[in-house]
Amino acid sequence: MTPTDDTSPPSGDDLRTLPDRQLTNDELAGHTIDELIDYYDAGLMPPNDSIDTSAGCQLALADIAHLRQLTMHLVDDDSAAQPPVDEGWITSILSHIGAQVEAGRDVPVFGAEVDSRVVITEGALRAIVRAAGDRVDGVFVGRCRFAGDLTELGAPIEVEVEASMLWGQNLMQTAELVRENIVADVRRHTLLNVVAVNVVVQDVRRPSHVDEGGDGREGNDGGPEGSDGGRSRGRGGREGNDGGGPEGGGDVSGVGGTGGAER
Amino acid sequence: MFVAKPGLVVRVPLAEADDRTLAGRASDGDVRAFEVLIRRHGPLVRGYAARLMGSTDEVDDVVQAAFITAWQQLPTLSDPAAVKGWLLRVANRKALDRIRARKYHDDIDDESRPPLVTPDSTSPEALAEHHAVQSALSRALTELPELQRQCWLMKEVAGYSYDEIGTDLGLPTSTVRGLLSRARTSVIARMEPWR
Amino acid sequence: MTAPEDTVADALELLLRTIPGVAAVYPSAPLPAVIVGGVLTKTRVVAPPRLVSVSSARGEWRVTAAIGVDENVPAEQTGRAARERIVEYLTSGAASPAGATSPASATLPPRVTVRISMVG
Numbered sequence: 001m002t003p004t005d006d007t008s009p010p011s012g013d014d015l016r017t018l019p020d021r022q023l024t025n026d027e028l029a030g031h032t033i034d035e036l037i038d039y040y041d042a043g044l045m046p047p048n049d050s051i052d053t054s055a056g057c058q059l060a061l062a063d064i065a066h067l068r069q070l071t072m073h074l075v076d077d078d079s080a081a082q083p084p085v086d087e088g089w090i091t092s093i094l095s096h097i098g099a100q101v102e103a104g105r106d107v108p109v110f111g112a113e114v115d116s117r118v119v120i121t122e123g124a125l126r127a128i129v130r131a132a133g134d135r136v137d138g139v140f141v142g143r144c145r146f147a148g149d150l151t152e153l154g155a156p157i158e159v160e161v162e163a164s165m166l167w168g169q170n171l172m173q174t175a176e177l178v179r180e181n182i183v184a185d186v187r188r189h190t191l192l193n194v195v196a197v198n199v200v201v202q203d204v205r206r207p208s209h210v211d212e213g214g215d216g217r218e219g220n221d222g223g224p225e226g227s228d229g230g231r232s233r234g235r236g237g238r239e240g241n242d243g244g245g246p247e248g249g250g251d252v253s254g255v256g257g258t259g260g261a262e263r
Numbered sequence: 264m265f266v267a268k269p270g271l272v273v274r275v276p277l278a279e280a281d282d283r284t285l286a287g288r289a290s291d292g293d294v295r296a297f298e299v300l301i302r303r304h305g306p307l308v309r310g311y312a313a314r315l316m317g318s319t320d321e322v323d324d325v326v327q328a329a330f331i332t333a334w335q336q337l338p339t340l341s342d343p344a345a346v347k348g349w350l351l352r353v354a355n356r357k358a359l360d361r362i363r364a365r366k367y368h369d370d371i372d373d374e375s376r377p378p379l380v381t382p383d384s385t386s387p388e389a390l391a392e393h394h395a396v397q398s399a400l401s402r403a404l405t406e407l408p409e410l411q412r413q414c415w416l417m418k419e420v421a422g423y424s425y426d427e428i429g430t431d432l433g434l435p436t437s438t439v440r441g442l443l444s445r446a447r448t449s450v451i452a453r454m455e456p457w458r
Numbered sequence: 459m460t461a462p463e464d465t466v467a468d469a470l471e472l473l474l475r476t477i478p479g480v481a482a483v484y485p486s487a488p489l490p491a492v493i494v495g496g497v498l499t500k501t502r503v504v505a506p507p508r509l510v511s512v513s514s515a516r517g518e519w520r521v522t523a524a525i526g527v528d529e530n531v532p533a534e535q536t537g538r539a540a541r542e543r544i545v546e547y548l549t550s551g552a553a554s555p556a557g558a559t560s561p562a563s564a565t566l567p568p569r570v571t572v573r574i575s576m577v578g
Contacts, residue, residue: 118537118572119572119573123575127577127578128529191534
């Protein structure tokens with residue numbers, strides 16, 4: 001039997017009908033649990049004297065905090081309790097998506113006429129950029145964007161890539177290697193007129209063998225709470241890399257042009 | 264279009280890349296990066312979907328459909344670093360669709376579905392209290408009426424706002440507040456012995 | 459009965475696969491058409507769409523081919539070679555475009571697009 005949902009808003013009386021504990025409005029200084037949860041969600045801001053000085057409210061807030069913690073544990077436990085990821089299941093997803101990649105624009109690489117020409121898709125161009133950047137030790141290329149009129153043969157093109165690098169790497173030098181590789185590969189494959197490659201370092205990873213705190217399932221998780229991701233993003237604003245020191249900051253941009261590949 | 268090329272030599276294991284890098288690559292069409300995201304977050308998404316649906320039946324299908332949709336919609340994800348929460352939301356929508364379809368097809372037959380496996384509350388005493396508390400919460404959630412449970416999970420786990428829950432469930436925000444209020448009250452009450 | 463366009467498409471697909479640097483031939487038609495084709499194929503009424511799109515009218519061939527290329531050869535070089543070979547084939551007289559009023563040698567130059575869809 002599944003209990004039925006009652007979608008009508010609860011009356012204030014509900015709070016008084018708890019079996020184990022009488023949460024009366026009096027006890028909560030006239031506040032409701034929902035108000036307290038919203039207050040908690042807002043980071044206890046702006047300060048509310050009536051809540052802050054009520055023992056009942058403080059008790060309820062502690063419950064709420066505890067419940068939040070339990071919920072996060074529950075999600076982790078649920079996640080860990082899942083059966084091992086089935087390879088066939090993954091293969092099936094991949095076979096569905098393999099044929100669905102957004103190819104993006106057609107970028108002409110030979111022949112100006114619309115109906116007789118050789119083009120490369122923007123998606124394939126990104127694959128070239130990724131492969132070129134990934135060839136540098138410790139580097140993963142992330143998102144990649146092009147600026148300039150891609151659809152006009154010979155128009156100047158700028159490339160912007162996000163990159164993840166290893167902790168301890170010289171970011172400027174590494175970015176320069178990434179830039180050189182990208183300029184060289186894009187030119188070799190497409191003859192495109194790449195005038196600049198901007199490398200934005202958005203993540204600095206600790207080497208995985210140092211990461212003994214991890215649970216081994218995910219390696220370095222750069223999710224919102226991942227320490228690496230957070231720190232490097234904090235540091236990696238677009239400004240403040242002028243010093244060019246080894247840990248000099250996030251945005252290492254430079255103009256390539258013909259100079260991009262040389263230096 | 265791209266097709267993942269078998270036998271491609273991978274010099275550095277992409278599994279070490281952070282979420283933002285992987286999501287960025289995947290939205291650019293890198294199937295391998297997406298595969299790493301599936302392996303990394305698949306269990307979380309699966310656990311969440313099972314909670315939401317109150318059953319592990321169909322959960323593989325739902326999560327699979329969620330990942331396929333996620334792949335198509337990745338280019339619209341404005342903050343690739345937030346891909347984990349975003350995946351939960353995509354799965355949330357798929358699970359709700361499935362629940363609606365299920366309601367339509369079999370209205371009454373609740374018993375035929377395998378129940379969500381919850382930790383056994385009668386385990387040996389050696390079980391850490393952690394587990395007992397967790398299973399109490401798990402049971403409390405399982406025993407919530409369906410809509411209350413959905414609202415609760417969407418708010419507390421997936422981080423939806425009241426308005427967003429209302430939109431996805433097709434309910435007025437005031438109703439969502441009411442459902443959540445009931446859910447919270449009963450979850451807190453059920454957790455009382457563990458305080 | 460196979461349309462002449464399909465025969466040419468099959469021949470061009472085989473031709474493309476012999477070109478050094480060409481690693482794959484992909485469907486060049488938009489995806490929806492391919493999906494519909496897949497469904498139709500199951501009913502065994504219609505042949506699957508060709509990977510290479512070929513059409514002809516008023517004495518002119520129009521061809522679009524999507525290829526994946528080996529990263530060890532410059533992609534544009536492979537793409538150009540593919541385009542040249544296709545043009546060569548179409549002007550060799552092996553087949554005549556629809557609407558041709560004169561021998562193959564006198565027809566309009568074929569319009570050929572080679573799309574590089576994957577590198578590496």
